[in-house]
Amino acid sequence: MSKIKVKQKKEAYVCHLSERQKYIVQDEKHNSKAFVPIQIDAGNFVEVVQVDGGLITGLPKGSNICDNLIYTIKDCSMGLNITWFIELKGTKNEHEAKHSIDQILESIQYMQDQVMYPQAEKYIKNRDYVFAAVAGAPDKTLPVINNKSLRMLCRKLQAISGKGREVKDMFTLFFYIKPNKNCMKAEVKKNAPPYDILCYNNRGGYIQYPSMLKKLLT
Structure with missing residues (x-):
């Protein structure tokens, strides 16, 4: 796959995509x-x-936060402001997978601290929808997470989403990413949330952002 030229902001931890x-x-x-x-x-x-280690640094020992987020700067198609938290967990270990939920929750808490991390506030402020996902690896099976922390996370996502009251099921704001070598086109699986998104880095396996996330809500 050829390298994609992207526009870099002065912050090394931010990558601009068009x-x-x-x-x-x-x-x-x-x-x-x-x-x-x-x-x-x-x-x-x-x-x-x-x-x-980028947006949020200098945390106390033992603190764990999520890996990445995707932030809509401008949406001329649907007019939606979306933030999507991503935790990369290439593991079958149930305990580690469950811990990823706490990492996302802790990330949001730090970002709401305007004194310590004023540069992070914009990523969760005035958002129409805030999503979160745990991503696996092609050769791993992500265990299903069903615990108190997941319910807390989904309630938090709904609360900080400006259109949260329009979300019929708060669990649609959380989903699993499951890369699959046999996936020819990214698609949503399961009949009930939290949903799975099957994807891969082939021609048709890329997740369309933000339209595929919006599809989860309908």
Whole structure:
């Protein structure tokens, strides 16, 4: 796959993407095999932000936050302001997968601290929808998460979403990303939320952003 030229902001942890560009969200620093392939919809301009060690730094020992977020700067197609938190978990371990929920919750809490992290506030302020996802790896099976922390996270996502009252089921704001080598086109699976999105970094396997996320709500 050829390298994509992207516009970099002065912050090293932010990557600017414009309409129709493709990008793979991954965590090379920790050698995680999990990844999320995205393609930006026409009329959209976004930021891919490294949260852990980028947007948020200097945390106390033992604190864990999520890996990345995707932030809509401008949406000329649907007119929606969306933030999407992503935690890359290429693991079958149930405990580690469940811990990812706490990492996303903790990230939101830090970003709401305007004194310590004033630069982070914009990513969760005045958003129409705030989503979160845990991503796996092609050779791993993400365990289903069903615990108190997941309910807390979904309530939080709905509360900070400006259009949260229009969301009929708060669990649609959280989903699993499951890269699959046999996936020829990104698609939503399961009959009830939290949904799975199957994807891969092939020609048709990229997740269309933000249209595929909006599809989860309908």
